[in-house]
Amino acid sequence: MVVFERPHALLDVPLHYCPGCTHGIVHRLVAECLDELEIEGKTIGIAPVGCSVMAYDYFGCDVIEAAHGRAPAVATGVKRADPSKIVFTYQGDGDLASIGTAETVHAATRNENITVIFINNAIYGMTGGQMAPTSLVGQVTQTSPYGRDPKLCGYPVKICEMLSQLEGPEYLARVTVNNVARVREAKKAIKKAFQNQIDGKGFSLVEVLSACPTNWGKTPKDALKWIDDAMIPYYPLGVYKDRSADQENR
Amino acid sequence: MSEKVLMKGNEAIAEAAITAGCRHYFGYPITPQTEIAAYMAKRMPKIGGTFLQAESEIAAINMVYGAASAGKRVMTSSSSPGISLKSEGISYLAGSDLPAVIVNAQRGGPGLGGIQPSQSDYFQATRGGGHGDYHILVLAPASVQEMAALTVKAFDLADKWRMPAMILADGTIGQVMEPVTFDFDIAPAPEKPWATTGTELRRPHNIVNSLCLQPEELERQNFARFDRYAQVEKEEPLCEEYLTEDADVVVAAFGIAARVSKNAVDEARRQGIKAGLIRPITLWPFPKANFAKLVGKTKAIITVELSMGQMVEDVLLATKCRIPVEKCNRAGGMIPSSERVLREIVEASQGGEIPW
Ligand SMILES: Cc1ncc(C[n+]2csc(CCOP(=O)(O)OP(=O)(O)O)c2C)c(N)n1
Ligand code: SF4
Numbered sequence: 001m002v003v004f005e006r007p008h009a010l011l012d013v014p015l016h017y018c019p020g021c022t023h024g025i026v027h028r029l030v031a032e033c034l035d036e037l038e039i040e041g042k043t044i045g046i047a048p049v050g051c052s053v054m055a056y057d058y059f060g061c062d063v064i065e066a067a068h069g070r071a072p073a074v075a076t077g078v079k080r081a082d083p084s085k086i087v088f089t090y091q092g093d094g095d096l097a098s099i100g101t102a103e104t105v106h107a108a109t110r111n112e113n114i115t116v117i118f119i120n121n122a123i124y125g126m127t128g129g130q131m132a133p134t135s136l137v138g139q140v141t142q143t144s145p146y147g148r149d150p151k152l153c154g155y156p157v158k159i160c161e162m163l164s165q166l167e168g169p170e171y172l173a174r175v176t177v178n179n180v181a182r183v184r185e186a187k188k189a190i191k192k193a194f195q196n197q198i199d200g201k202g203f204s205l206v207e208v209l210s211a212c213p214t215n216w217g218k219t220p221k222d223a224l225k226w227i228d229d230a231m232i233p234y235y236p237l238g239v240y241k242d243r244s245a246d247q248e249n250r
Numbered sequence: 251m252s253e254k255v256l257m258k259g260n261e262a263i264a265e266a267a268i269t270a271g272c273r274h275y276f277g278y279p280i281t282p283q284t285e286i287a288a289y290m291a292k293r294m295p296k297i298g299g300t301f302l303q304a305e306s307e308i309a310a311i312n313m314v315y316g317a318a319s320a321g322k323r324v325m326t327s328s329s330s331p332g333i334s335l336k337s338e339g340i341s342y343l344a345g346s347d348l349p350a351v352i353v354n355a356q357r358g359g360p361g362l363g364g365i366q367p368s369q370s371d372y373f374q375a376t377r378g379g380g381h382g383d384y385h386i387l388v389l390a391p392a393s394v395q396e397m398a399a400l401t402v403k404a405f406d407l408a409d410k411w412r413m414p415a416m417i418l419a420d421g422t423i424g425q426v427m428e429p430v431t432f433d434f435d436i437a438p439a440p441e442k443p444w445a446t447t448g449t450e451l452r453r454p455h456n457i458v459n460s461l462c463l464q465p466e467e468l469e470r471q472n473f474a475r476f477d478r479y480a481q482v483e484k485e486e487p488l489c490e491e492y493l494t495e496d497a498d499v500v501v502a503a504f505g506i507a508a509r510v511s512k513n514a515v516d517e518a519r520r521q522g523i524k525a526g527l528i529r530p531i532t533l534w535p536f537p538k539a540n541f542a543k544l545v546g547k548t549k550a551i552i553t554v555e556l557s558m559g560q561m562v563e564d565v566l567l568a569t570k571c572r573i574p575v576e577k578c579n580r581a582g583g584m585i586p587s588s589e590r591v592l593r594e595i596v597e598a599s600q601g602g603e604i605p606w
Contacts (some may be wrong), residue, residue: 037453039450040274040449040451041448041450041451042448042450043448044446044447044448046316046318047304048495051462053461054461056455056459057458059455060449060455061448061449061455062444062446062447062448062449062455062456062457063446063455063456063457063458063459064315064316064319064457064458064459065346065457065458065459065460065461066252066312066342067312067342068313068340070308070309070312070315070339073304073308073310073312073313073315073316073321074311074312074315075315075316076302076309076313076316076325077274077276077312077313077314077315077318077319077320078319078320078446079315079316080274080302080313080316080317081274081317081320081321081324082298082320082447083320084321085320085448101306101309102305102306102309103305103309103312105305105307106305140356164432165571166319172518192372225459
């Protein structure tokens with residue numbers, strides 16, 4: 001029998017996330033990677049503004065809470081201050097793909113040696129369900145009550161595809177956590193994103209398609225299904241860039 | 251560098267920062283402070299430091315926030331429009347009790363304004379600039395030597411009080427070349443046990459944060475911060491007084507305006523008018539006590555500013571409006587001439603109309 005113990009890098013406190021929210025799963029995956037790579041003691045996490053704002057209470061490593069969207073810039077400051085440290089950001093889609101787009105793109109293009117965990121739940125969770133840059137066409141939210149209309153507010157932003165056009169970044173992958181097999185895949189990608197940093201390879205981003213049952217107005221089960229039915233068709237899973245692997249294959 | 255060298259004010263700031271142990275600089279180009287970035291770009295790679303041109307002032311100040319969280323002495327510089335963009339970050343620095351040094355080589359505004367020297371960001375600097383209840387230390391150099399000395403001091407004070415410190419300079423002193431020495435006693439930066447440097451699994455995790463959702467607790471934090479500010483106001487005001495002891499007319503000015511004013515005061519004295527100069531060196535904390543002392547002695551104060559009149563409000567508060575105050579100001583990048591200041595002194599000494 002396998003007993004699942006709490007990873008050391010995850011503190012023994014109750015998480016505030018809603019039932020069925022996948023933030024908790026991703027926290028756990030990150031913590032497991034910090035444990036397995038034995039880097040917790042030299043890791044500094046950057047929490048965003050969003051539902052995971054209080055990640056600083058959950059991770060056992062040192063954590064800095066950044067202003068909305070600015071986590072990649074803060075991470076840059078920390079990493080440049082001491083390149084021997086491991087620095088990761090944990091950001092939502094409003095944070096990373098709307099208000100912080102410039103910081104994201106430029107940290108990527110500099111190939112800043114950091115790890116970015118990007119929670120794409122197609123909604124602004126913390127503020128109560130407004131349209132996100134990643135909300136799908138037709139998606140009903142508090143600020144797109146008639147469904148997202150591309151004529152009015154454009155199309156959802158595909159971060160992995162967009163960043164893959166840049167010379168800079170090392171590794172870009174999109175995963176999800178809506179079933180056990182995919183959770184394993186997600187963990188592999190997250191671990192690689194940290195390993196790349198340890199190896200000095202540079203900017204590694206893992207986009208995790210996540211569920212926000214509360215603001216999607218769905219049961220946890222239906223929310224996981226919506227990832228399959230609505231999100232994955234628009235946001236295909238996969239590795240969008242892996243420079244080291246590409247070079248080896250050449 | 252203990253010998254005198256001829257340098258631009260902006261370069262003196264950069265070299266002084268390095269002398270003070272700053273090894274991390276993040277900036278974004280804007281006139282008239284670009285020499286600071288250019289100097290850092292040349293020097294930092296040679297001394298194992300970081301120079302990084304950020305994608306915006308917003309990014310730059312957040313890089314500062316990161317490096318400050320990691321416990322390093324760190325600096326950014328900009329000019330007025332860029333400082334507006336940094337204001338969010340400065341508020342976060344203040345809210346997280348992080349030390350850092352920010353240089354503002356002010357230019358005329360509002361909006362895109364011009365690129366000529368100005369002092370019109372006085373309110374923004376001394377009142378905080380960003381959102382929330384906070385202050386930053388504000389130092390106003392009036393010479394190239396002071397650009398250097400106050401930069402070193404800014405790092406010391408920022409670390410001592412765990413506050414952001416701003417060098418509120420202007421385009422003129424940034425560009426002018428004067429002899430300067432870097433012969434400073436550099437105290438080592440204090441221990442920073444709060445810094446996010448990794449737990450090494452030997453201590454509980456450190457958190458750098460300004461979020462606090464419990465109003466009682468957030469209020470407590472604000473009061474505690476203001477207790478610290480009260481201590482700063484007691485211990486740190488700096489002010490130069492020049493011939494104020496017997497002065498009937500005192501000119502109040504800082505930075506480049508004080509240099510122009512000093513010439514006018516000297517000329518007034520030659521003409522037999524008892525004129526003096528009071529020059530705040532720290533704008534926050536404002537040297538209130540020096541101004542309060544003038545009450546009952548001085549017949550008139552003339553505030554000389556490169557703005558529509560901002561410091562004048564602190565002068566009125568510090569003197570409790572008990573001395574008539576005349577404004578002598580230019581804006582938009584114009585500098586009042588010492589002849590104009592002299593005329594104001596002469597008029598005030600003759601008991602001319604004070605329009606207040
Ligand atoms: C400068 C600024 N603008 C707006 C906000 C309000 N705000 C807080 S969280 C948030 C959205 C977060 O959404 P997302 O990044 O998608 O993360 P999620 O909550 O979905 O995990 C917003 C707009 C803020 N705190 N700061
Ligand atoms: S609002 Fe959505 S993203 Fe936020 S905790 Fe709840 S389910 Fe998760």
